[in-house]
Amino acid sequence: MFAGEFHPGGRTPKHEHLSADLVIVGGGMAGLCCAITAARQGVYVILVQDRPVLGGNASSEVRLWMLGATSHMGNNNRWAREGGVVDEIMVENLWRNPEGNPILFDSLLLEWVTNEPNITLLLNTAVSAVEMCASGEIQNATAYCSQNETRYTLAAPLFCDASGDGVMAFLAGAAFRMGAEAATEFGEGLGPSEPNSELLGSSLYFYSRDTGKPVTYVPPAFALRDIAQIPRYRELRVSDTGCRLWWLEYGGNMDTIHGAEEIKWELWRVAYGVWNYIKNSGEFPEAANLTLEWMGMIPGKRESRRFEGDFILTQQDIVEQRRHFDAVSLGGWAIDLHPAEGVYSAAPACTQWHSKGVYQIPLRSMYSRNVPNLFLAGRIISATHVAMGSTRVMATCAHGAQAVGMAAAVCTEEKLLPRQLLEPARIDALQQRLLRAGQHIPGVKSCDSDNLAAKGHVTASSTLAIDVLEDTGELRAADLPCALLLPMTAGPVPEITLLVDAVSPATLHIELWRASREGNTTPDVKIASASAAVEAGKSIPVTLQFHTALDADCHAFVIVEPATGISLHLSKAQMPGMLTLWQKMNRMVAKSSVQTPPQGSGIDTFPFWLPDRRPAARNLAVRISPPVKCYEPAMVVNGWARPWCGANAWAPVATDKSPALQIFWDTPQTLRTIELTFDTDFDHPMESVLLGHPERVMPGCITRFELRTAEDATIAAVAGHHQTHWRVTLQEPVTTTALKLVILDHGPAPPAVFEVRCY
Numbered sequence: 115m116f117a118g119e120f121h122p123g124g125r126t127p128k129h130e131h132l133s134a135d136l137v138i139v140g141g142g143m144a145g146l147c148c149a150i151t152a153a154r155q156g157v158y159v160i161l162v163q164d165r166p167v168l169g170g171n172a173s174s175e176v177r178l179w180m181l182g183a184t185s186h187m188g189n190n191n192r193w194a195r196e197g198g199v200v201d202e203i204m205v206e207n208l209w210r211n212p213e214g215n216p217i218l219f220d221s222l223l224l225e226w227v228t229n230e231p232n233i234t235l236l237l238n239t240a241v242s243a244v245e246m247c248a249s250g251e252i253q254n255a256t257a258y259c260s261q262n263e264t265r266y267t268l269a270a271p272l273f274c275d276a277s278g279d280g281v282m283a284f285l286a287g288a289a290f291r292m293g294a295e296a297a298t299e300f301g302e303g304l305g306p307s308e309p310n311s312e313l314l315g316s317s318l319y320f321y322s323r324d325t326g327k328p329v330t331y332v333p334p335a336f337a338l339r340d341i342a343q344i345p346r347y348r349e350l351r352v353s354d355t356g357c358r359l360w361w362l363e364y365g366g367n368m369d370t371i372h373g374a375e376e377i378k379w380e381l382w383r384v385a386y387g388v389w390n391y392i393k394n395s396g397e398f399p400e401a402a403n404l405t406l407e408w409m410g411m412i413p414g415k416r417e418s419r420r421f422e423g424d425f426i427l428t429q430q431d432i433v434e435q436r437r438h439f440d441a442v443s444l445g446g447w448a449i450d451l452h453p454a455e456g457v458y459s460a461a462p463a464c465t466q467w468h469s470k471g472v473y474q475i476p477l478r479s480m481y482s483r484n485v486p487n488l489f490l491a492g493r494i495i496s497a498t499h500v501a502m503g504s505t506r507v508m509a510t511c512a513h514g515a516q517a518v519g520m521a522a523a524v525c526t527e528e529k530l531l532p533r534q535l536l537e538p539a540r541i542d543a544l545q546q547r548l549l550r551a552g553q554h555i556p557g558v559k560s561c562d563s564d565n566l567a568a569k570g571h572v573t574a575s576s577t578l579a580i581d582v583l584e585d586t587g588e589l590r591a592a593d594l595p596c597a598l599l600l601p602m603t604a605g606p607v608p609e610i611t612l613l614v615d616a617v618s619p620a621t622l623h624i625e626l627w628r629a630s631r632e633g634n635t636t637p638d639v640k641i642a643s644a645s646a647a648v649e650a651g652k653s654i655p656v657t658l659q660f661h662t663a664l665d666a667d668c669h670a671f672v673i674v675e676p677a678t679g680i681s682l683h684l685s686k687a688q689m690p691g692m693l694t695l696w697q698k699m700n701r702m703v704a705k706s707s708v709q710t711p712p713q714g715s716g717i718d719t720f721p722f723w724l725p726d727r728r729p730a731a732r733n734l735a736v737r738i739s740p741p742v743k744c745y746e747p748a749m750v751v752n753g754w755a756r757p758w759c760g761a762n763a764w765a766p767v768a769t770d771k772s773p774a775l776q777i778f779w780d781t782p783q784t785l786r787t788i789e790l791t792f793d794t795d796f797d798h799p800m801e802s803v804l805l806g807h808p809e810r811v812m813p814g815c816i817t818r819f820e821l822r823t824a825e826d827a828t829i830a831a832v833a834g835h836h837q838t839h840w841r842v843t844l845q846e847p848v849t850t851t852a853l854k855l856v857i858l859d860h861g862p863a864p865p866a867v868f869e870v871r872c873y
């Protein structure tokens with residue numbers, strides 16, 4: 115028993131001093147992906163999160179689905195899912211939680227962080243002060259945990275602010291912006307004519323559940339009664355729960371930091387008012403058995419402070435896909451801007467303007483220009499209000515933060531400050547380390563001189579080519595423009611034979627297009643066209659010839675024009691780096707099938723070419739002659755680890771009973787580490803919650819395999835695999851003249867290997 119005597123001067127809480135190589139404030143997707151990346155490089159990290167779970171807006175407290183450049187598959191960014199730790203998390207979430215249960219996602223994030231011995235995780239701990247050195251660097255941060263009544267002093271040579279509002283950067287005195295820059299400041303077509311203080315608002319929503327019997331609902335007194343105050347109330351649907359209600363937004367014309375509690379109360383008023391309308395207006399009889407299952411307690415915040423780095427990312431960087439010498443990450447979400455009045459505005463709840471492809475994000479946007487030892491991660495990076503309309507989505511935040519984690523590792527090893535990484539050799543080395551960790555930096559190729567696999571001869575038991583995609587008995591009317599997106603090799607363009615049904619004689623027109631910018635999959639350069647007469651009948655093969663050649667490997671579009679009375683035969687066959695697309699619109703991220711921006715906005719006009727999502731996705735049934743040989747074994751060491759200007763994958767033929775890939779060396783090599791990159795369909799967005807997915811393992815993923823030496827000794831035997839990357843560091847290095855990857859099982863699509871690395 116302990117009796118606390120009266121303490122006339124009061125008491126102080128328990129105080130702990132902790133030190134590390136890197137202190138990260140904020141355990142949202144940015145902070146945690148930064149922490150894991152750094153920790154895996156040997157950096158000792160303290161990750162401070164003021165709430166009980168990780169994930170920020172992706173956590174079960176807010177329940178937003180994590181997204182990035184794939185944009186719900188609603189723009190032209192094919193195979194654009196972010197790589198590295200955030201990919202690992204999304205792929206694992208699919209394996210464990212294809213239904214998108216936010217509670218399971220929480221536990222996955224907690225596991226992923228606590229798996230790292232180099233991370234000290236402080237949950238329920240809020241950073242509230244910093245102490246500065248005379249040099250202008252942060253010396254330490256003060257944090258307090260209300261659960262264990264402990265005050266922490268957290269010291270490190272490097273800090274990273276991933277707190278969303280930038281609390282640490284603010285306290286450290288770093289330069290920041292809040293509101294929208296005038297269009298003239300950076301020449302941004304989407305900017306306002308005058309600078310203003312408008313922000314994107316915050317949102318909060320609810321989940322409902324069918325109880326199987328009628329449920330009455332009595333709203334709290336503070337619920338909004340006059341639903342007509344919400345101009346879009348007629349769009350409310352009972353099926354819209356969770357983040358489908360993203361447009362219940364408020365606070366964009368307030369101070370979203372100091373007004374956060376006031377904003378929350380208004381959002382509760384709105385959300386309970388909406389539920390009251392659904393339950394009690396009589397407009398939704400189908401809601402009779404529904405109860406409120408969950409109501410958001412913490413609004414998701416879209417925008418507050420943006421901090422200034424040595425570079426401020428702008429609209430033009432995004433739309434023109436400008437290149438940066440210090441590119442370390444990618445973005446690809448639309449520039450997604452909302453009216454500041456949010457739910458009370460009569461204007462469309464958002465405008466989303468997409469680029470023709472993904473864009474690079476430079477390291478110079480990821481550290482403060484004033485506080486030399488402070489990295490920035492998440493939505494606070496150095497970008498204009500307009501550019502932040504795109505960079506703010508969570509997979510983009512997380513992917514950029516991984517670059518910060520790796521940059522922090524280099525800084526730790528070489529005792530550098532962030533800005534000192536800009537020296538060209540250092541940037542090059544940083545990019546190469548990031549690529550090895552799975553990062554996708556658009557247009558930056560891996561060329562790792564230590565990779566022994568790239569010095570060997572790569573052969574295979576068989577090699578797939580694109581020749582015949584068998585008709586599987588389904589038809590689709592040729593009423594929309596449709597395109598085969600093919601990973602073509604340089605040289606003469608092969609003959610294309612489609613299989614069609616025609617109700618009457620007709621002419622089929624096709625065109626060959628490619629993208630004007632390397633790596634893009636927006637067709638904006640026409641190369642050739644061809645036509646063929648079609649007789650009336652069923653299963654008619656129609657052969658078309660372009661009589662042209664490609665000067666380089668690229669993704670080419672064979673566009674089939676709409677034709678009345680014609681149906682195209684479809685195939686269930688799937689091929690790596692190949693898709694069938696339709697010119698159409700995805701309502702979640704666009705308002706028409708052709709992006710048509712306002713004049714002078716600086717946004718491009720172009721059509722969207724979208725694949726269907728599985729399980730509905732099909733290819734056109736097609737015969738290609740001569741076959742496209744785009745899956746050669748050497749692809750696994752060509753420096754590209756995903757489809758980009760081609761498939762960049764090896765895959766065996768379907769009839770190969772013992773598919774295997776082999777790397778031979780002229781002289782024995784000592785192998786310590788082996789790293790493989792498999793096909794987990796980088797086109798699939800893997801939304802983390804709510805939406806649900808039809809598969810737990812991606813169709814082209816190799817699920818069971820062995821690695822063997824030239825002497826046929828088994829180095830590794832792996833089963834139940836479902837991840838993009840598989841890496842092993844051998845307990846005993848192996849000296850051999852060959853490495854053989856034997857595929858023992860895989861999903862329904864050809865098992866593809868993007869990359870093999872040996873060290």
Ligand SMILES: Cc1cc2nc3c(=O)[nH]c(=O)nc-3n(C[C@H](O)[C@H](O)[C@H](O)COP(=O)(O)OP(=O)(O)OC[C@H]3O[C@@H](n4cnc5c(N)ncnc54)[C@H](O)[C@@H]3O)c2cc1C
Binds near residue numbers: 143316415508
């Ligand atoms: C309604 C809405 C819809 C959106 N739609 C999407 C979408 O569909 N897909 C998508 O990917 N993104 C979406 N976004 C954007 C996205 O959610 C945010 O931009 C993103 O969460 C920013 O990531 P972050 O890691 O910087 O911040 P956050 O996710 O906010 O994480 C920051 C973390 O820092 C913690 N923190 C804050 N202060 C402190 C402190 N003092 N000490 C310790 N920890 C602290 C917070 O608790 C939080 O966990 C949406 C946002 C909103 C609000």
